[in-house]
Amino acid sequence: MAETPEQRLELLGHPLPGTVELASNLLSFKTDPGQVFVSGQLPLESGQRRYVGKVGQSISREEGYAAARLASLNVVAQLSYATNNQLSKIIEVVKVSGFVNCTADFADIPFIVNGASDLFVAVFGDRGRHARFAIGVASLPRGVPFEIDVIAGILDEE
DSSP, X not given: OOXXXXXXXHHHTOOOOOOOOOSSSSOSEEEETTEEEEEEEOSEETTEESOOSOBTTTBOHHHHHHHHHHHHHHHHXXXXXXXXXXXXXXXXXXXXXXXXXXXXXXXXXXXXXXXXXXXXXXXXXGGGOOEEEEXXXXXXXXXXXXXXXXXXXXXXXX
């Protein structure tokens, strides 16, 4: 049975993507005693957009869910970087903010964001359960269908 988040990722067949340097005047994550704030993550693989488009138009419901999972895997990569590759230092996923680039009549936004929530629970177990909001938007950076930011509790060793 997988005990650590890293072991769970391996069992799920999800290698962590490399982190991407941001091009503007912001950080990929910011730590504060007991917390880590992860900036908006997109569904990127090797820095390239894997999904492009709008859910309910060129992106199906299932592809939107997969895009949310991939963006969330990038969150986990940032959390790994923030903990020096020791994801067990993440004591909980506190808050998830999910943004879905979708058509005005697309109403299944929570299903898309479940792609993120399901991944966090799969990786962190009950520590991955969180508060969240799911909102539909008219567009997102780089034309992707999903963006997520996260606040997580981190073991404070000071």
